[in-house]
Amino acid sequence: MLSISTNALFGQLLLGLINGAFYAVLSLGLAVIFGLLNIINFAHGALYMMGAFVAWMLLNYLGLGYWSALIIAPLLVGLVGIVIERTMIARLYRLDHLYGLLLTFGLALIIEGLFRHRFGVSGLPYVIPKELSGGYNIGFMYLPLYRAWVIVASLVVCLATWYVIDHTKLGSYLRAATENPELVGAFGINVPRLITLTYGFGVGLAAFAGVLAAPIYSVNPVMGANLIIVVFAVVVIGGMGSILGSIVTGFGLGLVEGLTKVFYPEAASTVIFVIMAVVLLIRPLGLFGKAA
């Protein structure tokens, strides 16, 4: 154990934090959507992948770089989400929530299949923007600038989402509609529109994470499929009761995964699922979950 250099240790921890950042942004989006729509969005991973591809297409077809993609991709994918919600998900609100899961699973298959058909599975490179290339030696490790940016950007987006939901008027409508949609509707607030925008926003968050991920991992049609299953485990561990809880759980589990990679690499891909099993045994509602 002592033979592991601090450089390797912190390198893995940094990678873990980056994965954690994606877990946090994605599980946050899932939690916000679940809160209001009561569905688990299986298409979240596919829309994350779509975000990365939109960034790639903006660059290669229109010559629009990273910074514009960071704004345009979430908006475009959010728009796709709004169309999906209006045309399909909205028909399911009176049915069992499991139908929402099945529908979005089908959507995930369609989106992934289409991108796989068009782009293959080998993955496309996306170059780190030049403002963020390179890195610094900060004494105990080498810190690539882009990776630091990913962590900071995700953290800022997560905290901004938390602030809006917990401390603004819009957020209070949202929280009220989560508790009792009929009553909020009776006060003259357009709840269906709120629901649609929430879905668009949650999906936009996923696309934002996708753009952030594009320069780190290659842009690949299957990049979302495996990630979403881990994010489901993260959501079960954290419980979807609290926004800050989702953020903390996401980053925390990323770190744990990074540490496992250093000390027992064989278990790195399964450690989060093992933690999920343990949490289910000890605290079935999840670390931050509340009884329904």
Add this chain to the structure above:
Amino acid sequence: MQSSLEHKVSPAAAVNEEAMPAHQRGLIVGLVAVLLIAPFLVYPIFAMKVLCFALFASAFNLLLGYVGLLSFGHAAFFGMASYTSAHAAKIWGVTPELAILLGAMVAAGLGLVFGALAIRRQGIYFAMITLALAQMVYFFALQIPFTGGEDGIQAVPRGHLFGFINLANDLTLYYVVAAIFLIGFLLIYRIIHSPFGHVLKAIRENETRAISLGYSVNRYKLVVFLLSATLAGVAGATKAIVFQLASLTDVHWTMSGEVVLMTLIGGVGTIIGPFVGALIVLSIVNYLAGFGAWVTVIEGVWFVACVLLFRHGIIGVLSSWLRKPL
């Protein structure tokens, strides 16, 4: 969360189910007849594939259709049983019936663990937990040497049933597989129509009420989860013998998705629906085999269409037309 998948199997479903109604007896006789002549109508290999998946889907439907539990992790039971039976038949050289039995036992063990963990949450969480646990099994299968990693276990011998019936002939093997399917199918039929099965439906309709009536709901759920996993294991283990192959495809989450789709198309909570669903999905996959990623797209479209347009599936719709549970 009391709402289970909405079930409308027509009012006739409520009538006395103790004695097998005439139309259901007819249905089963018809099924047996189809099983007998099938290998002369289609390729026996294809017929066996359909039967393995029909048993798999029926096992899955026992859980979703009759208890309202959506498992997104059934590939784990199917796949690990498939690996076990392939390994037992190839490396240990046991007879096929023992290999299948061993596979089923491994699936049962896994089912017990998955079930005990997953029933601690309900509804959507149940689906996510089973999916995550199955993904863990997938990574396990990917890393451990005995599964053969990306290559899988190939060239599994079909062997001799009970030591003396040579299964190398497709037609002989077909009738063995048909017998296995029929036993599994009738077992599920029996479970659904037993007092135990009625309690399961009570849990599906209103879990809180079942608890207040004094049923230990979690024990019922665990037992039925175990049964479903074991039967899914039988299907996977048989599949390994038929195709002489166990591979990562069998444990991958897409396999879990496929069995959900088969059940959905055929009709959730119908007896014969999963069989019909398996037949349709496999025919499509067979027909489109050369189209690569389009298969995924079309499966996705089927999912969306089923959820939005015909939630009761083909047999479900037929069943309400005829006003008889099929």
